[in-house]
Structures are given as C-alpha cells and as structure tokens.
Amino acid sequence: xxxxxxxxxxxxxxxxxxxxxxxVCRYWGQRLHDESHLDDLLKLQAKSFQAAALLNQLVPLxxxxxxxxxxxxxPALSGHRxxxxxxxxxxxxxxxxxxxxxxxxxxxxxxQLSLTLEILLDAETDVLQRRTILQNLGNTPYHLNWCAxxxxxLPHWSQELLMFHGNxxxxxxxxxxxxxxxxxxxxxxxxxTSHNSFPGMIIGSPQFCETSGEIYGFHLGWSGNHRILVExxxxxxxxxxxxxxxxxxxxxxxxxxxYTSPWTYSCYAQDGLNELSHKFHTFxxxxxxxQRAMRTPRPVQFNTWEALYFDHEWEALKxxxxxxxxLGIERFVLDDGWFCNxxxxxxxxxxxxxxxxxxxxxxxxxxxxxxxHGMEFGLWVEPEMVNPDSQxxxxxxxxxxxxxxxxxTTGRNQLVLDLSRSEVSDYLFNSLNKLLSEYSISYxxxxxxxxxxxxxxxxxxxxxxxxxxLYALLNRLRECHPxxxxxxxxxxxxxxxxxxxxxxxxxxxSDSNDALLRQKIQRxxxxxxxxxxxxxxxxxxxxxxxxxxxxxxxRAHTALFGHFxxxxxxxxxxxxxxxxxxxxxxxxxxxxxxxHHGQNYRLELDDARWGYGVVSLDxxxxxxxxxxxxxxxxxxxxxxxxxGLNPNYQYRLQLLPxxxxxxxxxxxxxxxxxxxxxxxxxxMLLKSGILLPMPFPETSILIQLDVP
Ligand code: GLA
Numbered sequence: 001x002x003x004x005x006x007x008x009x010x011x012x013x014x015x016x017x018x019x020x021x022x023x024v025c026r027y028w029g030q031r032l033h034d035e036s037h038l039d040d041l042l043k044l045q046a047k048s049f050q051a052a053a054l055l056n057q058l059v060p061l062x063x064x065x066x067x068x069x070x071x072x073x074x075p076a077l078s079g080h081r082x083x084x085x086x087x088x089x090x091x092x093x094x095x096x097x098x099x100x101x102x103x104x105x106x107x108x109x110x111x112q113l114s115l116t117l118e119i120l121l122d123a124e125t126d127v128l129q130r131r132t133i134l135q136n137l138g139n140t141p142y143h144l145n146w147c148a149x150x151x152x153x154l155p156h157w158s159q160e161l162l163m164f165h166g167n168x169x170x171x172x173x174x175x176x177x178x179x180x181x182x183x184x185x186x187x188x189x190x191x192x193t194s195h196n197s198f199p200g201m202i203i204g205s206p207q208f209c210e211t212s213g214e215i216y217g218f219h220l221g222w223s224g225n226h227r228i229l230v231e232x233x234x235x236x237x238x239x240x241x242x243x244x245x246x247x248x249x250x251x252x253x254x255x256x257x258x259y260t261s262p263w264t265y266s267c268y269a270q271d272g273l274n275e276l277s278h279k280f281h282t283f284x285x286x287x288x289x290x291q292r293a294m295r296t297p298r299p300v301q302f303n304t305w306e307a308l309y310f311d312h313e314w315e316a317l318k319x320x321x322x323x324x325x326x327l328g329i330e331r332f333v334l335d336d337g338w339f340c341n342x343x344x345x346x347x348x349x350x351x352x353x354x355x356x357x358x359x360x361x362x363x364x365x366x367x368x369x370x371x372x373h374g375m376e377f378g379l380w381v382e383p384e385m386v387n388p389d390s391q392x393x394x395x396x397x398x399x400x401x402x403x404x405x406x407x408x409t410t411g412r413n414q415l416v417l418d419l420s421r422s423e424v425s426d427y428l429f430n431s432l433n434k435l436l437s438e439y440s441i442s443y444x445x446x447x448x449x450x451x452x453x454x455x456x457x458x459x460x461x462x463x464x465x466x467x468x469x470l471y472a473l474l475n476r477l478r479e480c481h482p483x484x485x486x487x488x489x490x491x492x493x494x495x496x497x498x499x500x501x502x503x504x505x506x507x508x509x510s511d512s513n514d515a516l517l518r519q520k521i522q523r524x525x526x527x528x529x530x531x532x533x534x535x536x537x538x539x540x541x542x543x544x545x546x547x548x549x550x551x552x553x554x555r556a557h558t559a560l561f562g563h564f565x566x567x568x569x570x571x572x573x574x575x576x577x578x579x580x581x582x583x584x585x586x587x588x589x590x591x592x593x594x595x596h597h598g599q600n601y602r603l604e605l606d607d608a609r610w611g612y613g614v615v616s617l618d619x620x621x622x623x624x625x626x627x628x629x630x631x632x633x634x635x636x637x638x639x640x641x642x643x644g645l646n647p648n649y650q651y652r653l654q655l656l657p658x659x660x661x662x663x664x665x666x667x668x669x670x671x672x673x674x675x676x677x678x679x680x681x682x683x684m685l686l687k688s689g690i691l692l693p694m695p696f697p698e699t700s701i702l703i704q705l706d707v708p
Contacts, residue, residue, distance in 0.1 A: 191452020513539025
C-alpha cells in the first residue's frame with residue numbers, strides 16, 4: 001500500500017504519511033501542484049540531533065496521538081477497561097480512499113478497540129472535515145473519557161491564537177494570545193454551544209490579520225459540551241485537539257457499542273482571516289445550511305419581543321401588523337407570551353397551546369390578519385424547557401433532566417426536559433406538529449434559555465444524548481414540515497455552530513440590539529458564519545439591554561449586513577423615523593441579493609473606526625459600511641483601503657442616503673459628485689484607499705461601489 005495519501009483542494013494540499021501506522025501529517029498548506037515530488041516530504045525529517053533525556057525512539061506527533069506509543073502530551077483517546085488498557089497503540093487495519101476522502105481503520109488488539117478516522121476535503125472550499133469513531137470489540141465495558149474528533153500537529157509558525165469569549169449580550173468577543181506554553185483548554189460544560197466559549201479557534205503566524213498571515217481555522221460542529229485543547233510540549237511539539245467534553249461515566253461502551261464524535265471543520269488560509277471566512281462561508285452555504293437559507297430572499301422580519309414583551313393585546317397586535325405591513329415588512333414573528341398562562345417568565349413553558357384569555361379564538365385571527373397584510377407568520381417556541389409552574393410539569397415532574405435528590409436548580413425559572421425519553425420527544429413533536437398543521441406558520445423561532453447543569457438521566461450524565469435527541473427532534477419536524485424555517489436562538493447567540501445549522505435557516509445572534517455591541521458581536525460571528533443567516537434587528541432608540549441611545553442610522557447600518565429585521569415598538573415612531581425606517585427597508589430589499597450572496601470583508605482600520613463590506617462574486621458591485629466606533633486618538637484620519645475589488649475595474653463610488661451633510665460636504669466636492677458618484681480605479685481603492693473625514697463617534701456611512 002502506498003503510504004503517502006494526498007487530498008487536494010483548490011488552494012490547499014493535505015498530505016498524510018501512514019508508513020508508521022497511525023498517520024503523520026507531512027504537509028497542510030498552500031497547494032502542492034506537482035504531485036510527482038511528494039516523496040520529497042519524507043526526506044530530511046530528522047527532528048532532533050540529541051537524544052539525551054529523550055526516548056530512544058522519537059515518537060512522532062500523529063493525527064491521533066496515543067499514550068501507548070510513548071507520547072507524553074495529551075493523548076487523543078483517554079479511557080479504560082476496568083483500569084486496564086488506558087494507553088493505546090492502534091495498528092492500521094485498512095484504508096479506503098477516494099479523491100476527496102480518506103477513511104483509516106485501526107485495531108488495538110490488546111485493548112480490544114477499533115478506531116476509524118474519517119477525513120474529507122471539500123476541494124472547492126478547502127474545508128477539511130474530520131471525525132472519529134471508536135468501537136468496543138471486547139466483551140466488557142470500555143469507559144471513555146475523551147475521544148478527540150480530530151487532532152492536528154501545528155507548524156512552528158503558529159504563534160498566535162484567536163479565541164472567542166463571551167457572555168449573554170456579548171457573544172463572539174475575539175481574544176488574542178500568544179501560543180501557550182504547556183496546555184490550554186477551552187472548555188464548555190453548559191450543555192449548549194454557549195455564549196462563553198464558542199467552539200472555534202484560529203491559530204496563525206505572528207500578527208495575522210484580516211488581509212495577511214498564514215492561518216488555520218478550527219471549528220467543532222456540536223451544540224453540546226466541548227473541549228478545544230492547544231498544547232506545546234517542552235520539546236516544542238504543537239498540537240490542537242477538538243472534541244466533545246464528556247462527563248465522568250457519560251460514555252461507557254458496552255460490547256460492540258461505538259462512539260461517534262461530532263465533526264470538526266478546519267481550513268488553511270494563506271492570506272488572513274478574510275480568506276478563511278470566505279472558505280467557511282461558502283462551505284456552510286453548500287454543505288451545512290438547509291437550502292432554503294440560500295435559495296429564497298431573506299424576508300424583512302418584525303419581532304414582537306421588545307415591542308410587547310408578554311403583553312399580547314389584540315389592539316396592539318393589530319396595530320403592529322398594520323404598521324409592519326405599511327413599512328414593507330415581510331414576516332411577522334410573534335415572540336414569547338402567546339401560550340397558555342404565559343404572562344411572565346415564571347410559568348407555562350411546556351403548555352404549547354394559545355392562551356385562552358389573550359387568544360380566545362386561538363392564533364387564527366392574528367395569523368389571518370398577518371397573512372391578509374401580505375406577510376408570513378412566525379412563532380416563538382422554547383420546546384426543550386418546562387417551568388415548574390406549568391400543567392406539563394405538574395403532570396410529569398419526572399420528565400426533566402435531574403440529579404435527584406440534589407436540588408433541581410432552575411435557570412430563568414425553568415428546568416430542562418429530558419429529550420432522550422421518547423415520551424418527551426413525542427410530546428414535543430406532537431405539540432409542535434399540531435401547531436404547524438393547524439396554523440399557517442412558516443417560521444419557528446426555536447429558543448433555549450438556560451444552560452444545562454446537572455443534566456442527569458436516571459443519574460447518568462445526559463449531555464451527549466440530549467444534544468442528539470434535539471437534532472433528532474428538529475429533523476423529525478423538518479421532515480414533516482419542510483417549508484417551515486427554523487431559527488436557532490439560545491438567549492441570543494448561545495447555540496450557533498455547524499451542528500445546529502444543519503437544521504436552521506437563521507440564528508438569533510445576540511439579545512443585544514445595541515449597534516455598537518452588535519458590531520463587535522457580528523464581527524466575531526462573521527469569521528465562521530455567513531451573513532444571510534445572521535438575525536440582525538433594529539432595536540429601540542434606547543437599547544433595552546444596555547441602556548445606550550444610538551441613532552437609527554447606526555442601528556440600521558448595523559442590521560443591514562445580516563438577515564435584517566425590526567424589534568421595536570413601531571407604534572411610537574415619529575413620522576421622520578418612520579420615513580427613515582422605510583428607506584432602510586427598501587434599501588435592504590434592493591441590496592439583499594448582494595448582501596447575501598457576495599463575499600464578506602472585514603477591513604483592517606483602527607480601533608476607533610471599523611469597516612465591513614460585501615463584494616459581489618463578479619466584483620462589479622460592493623457595499624461597505626464605515627463605523628466610527630469611538631472618538632479617535634488622532635486628529636487626522638487614516639486612509640481607508642478597500643478589499644475584494646478588482647484592480648482593473650473602474651468603480652463609481654457613492655454615499656448612500658441619508659448622509660450627514662457635514663460628511664457629504666467634506667467627502668465629495670460638489671452636489672454633482674453626490675448625485676453621480678466619483679469614478680475611481682479598483683487598484684487605487686485597494687492599494688491607496690480614500691481619505692475620509694473623521695465623523696462624530698457612533699456614526700456610520702454606507703459606501704456603494706459599482707462598475708457603471
Ligand atoms: C430569549 C430570546 C429573546 C426572546 C426571549 C423571550 O431571551 O433570546 O429574543 O425571544 O427569550 O422570552
């Protein structure tokens with residue numbers, strides 16, 4: 001068997017060497033075009049010239065490092081069989097290969113385990129998918145503690161990490177740090193993807209940025225507990241492992257039973273973060289997201305939450321429907337507060353039928369009214385949860401995840417239903433199926449408002465099975481109602497990952513509608529995920545979660561670059577605000593084709609001014625937004641260099657209305673410039689850029705570029 005295995009992407013090559021059994025990655029980077037010289041990768045491979053204080057036989061860092069080979073770092077597998085077989089050394093048993101996949105199967109005769117490493121490379125986007133399957137071949141249980149979905153050796157130039165930290169209303173905060181000495185473990189034990197530790201990381205050359213630097217991006221597509229482990233041994237070996245974090249006893253494999261890890265998605269980029277994002281976005285569009293997310297224009301949404309909260313009063317609803325339709329809104333989403341007895345967040349979760357006081361004739365009158373006004377109807381649900389004060393809980397107190405007799409700790413006054421019990425999943429399926437069958441509902445906002453703590457099923461940890469049961473429930477519903485779109489919300493952006501996105505057309509990115517916070521959140525989000533599924537709403541003038549007051553212009557410019565919507569009380573808008581809002585809705589409709597099918601670019605400016613834009617695939621249209629985040633340190637502006645344009649095209653640059661007259665006057669020489677735009681060569685815009693006046697903080701401008 002040839003022992004060098006190559007997967008070729010459009011721009012990258014991934015080369016593994018299985019001559020020692022467990023493969024070693026000999027190369028992962030820019031595409032190697034001439035395959036006849038691949039053997040060169042095996043030459044001059046001596047790692048150390050001095051064996052003193054080392055093992056006599058140097059242990060290579062493989063794509064699945066194991067303790068039974070003498071490897072002293074964190075192994076990719078950790079477990080035992082009655083305290084034996086805790087260190088494995090697998091032997092290669094078979095390999096199945098195709099031009100875009102490798103499937104290695106190994107056996108550990110002593111430990112009686114079989115291991116399969118599945119590797120796929122999507123040639124178009126260069127995204128590498130990997131996962132691991134472990135099977136117990138013995139006749140006693142095998143206790144699994146850790147099974148990396150994938151492990152990667154990292155080259156010496158990987159010197160900086162970019163991680164994603166966060167909290168409620170502050171998701172996807174980017175944090176950089178030098179490559180650690182020893183081990184760094186980013187862990188999540190909250191049972192959902194989490195606001196705090198997004199399962200993704202970028203590792204790259206010193207000071208990599210949006211437009212330059214060699215980098216790798218890694219993401220675990222999993223909506224439960226996870227661990228990302230980054231390690232540098234004292235000798236200098238570097239590795240990263242990604243996988244599901246297992247609680248003690250969570251995976252005990254009975255004879256013949258197997259464990260399948262979540263998929264990891266990773267990618268190499270030669271020129272910084274923008275390039276990496278294009279690859280992940282295209283991959284998500286083609287291979288992860290349900291097709292509706294791409295095929296149909298993303299409708300302008302209105303959501304009732306920050307307009308009404310729990311006060312669902314018929315007159316208010318009717319007037320919101322009217323206002324929304326007058327503005328040109330296309331989907332009306334009824335948020336929390338509609339179901340039986342739900343007057344605050346202390347009760348009723350689980351009782352999924354309309355509140356008889358608020359909706360004496362069910363939801364039909366409201367839905368009819370929405371449809372008659374030319375909009376689709378969407379509904380909020382939070383199926384995985386139950387309030388102790390609910391009919392469901394009173395009837396089935398045993399249906400929740402618990403660690404009785406420990407106290408049943410509530411979060412937002414709720415407990416989590418144990419979805420792995422078929423009667424629970426059936427109840428939820430039937431409740432939702434009834435709603436979707438009875439009513440004309442084209443969209444569900446599927447919420448999940450608490451972390452899983454103490455998630456036990458008959459005493460055993462149930463995080464893993466809960467996540468799979470959730471996927472199964474979503475799948476079952478989608479199969480019965482393929483035209484219904486689903487949004488993944490978890491107190492905002494607590495559940496955004498490639499695992500859940502196989503079942504969701506949209507995410508609620510954050511409960512914060514504060515445009516400045518949103519800029520940061522959306523920037524971090526956009527590293528992995530495309531804009532058309534990013535729920536982004538114009539909130540009230542005074543943000544309900546931060547108290548900050550921001551202009552409608554800034555709020556609109558910020559929401560425009562996602563799946564655009566409104567979440568404010570339309571009844572209290574001034575006539576000027578109403579006109580402006582209508583203008584932005586029209587603008588979104590004109591631009592959404594570009595916004596949702598182009599390539600996204602984060603500009604490298606400075607801390608005070610941020611820039612973000614989308615360029616069409618043919619490079620003939622672009623829309624950029626420049627945001628003055630804060631008061632700059634310098635009096636004079638820096639030049640703004642664009643990205644993604646074609647150097648050989650001549651572009652017409654226009655500021656999109658409404659423009660603050662002071663900026664307009666400073667930037668453009670005459671009224672004529674404003675009307676007709678300024679012509680500039682792509683090369684100039686890319687290399688030299690334009691000098692813009694320094695506007696007041698918390699303002700923004702929209703720049704349209706097109707080839708006339
Ligand atoms: C969560 C969501 C909000 C809203 C409320 C309703 O916090 O993130 O958007 O739907 O629940 O209770």
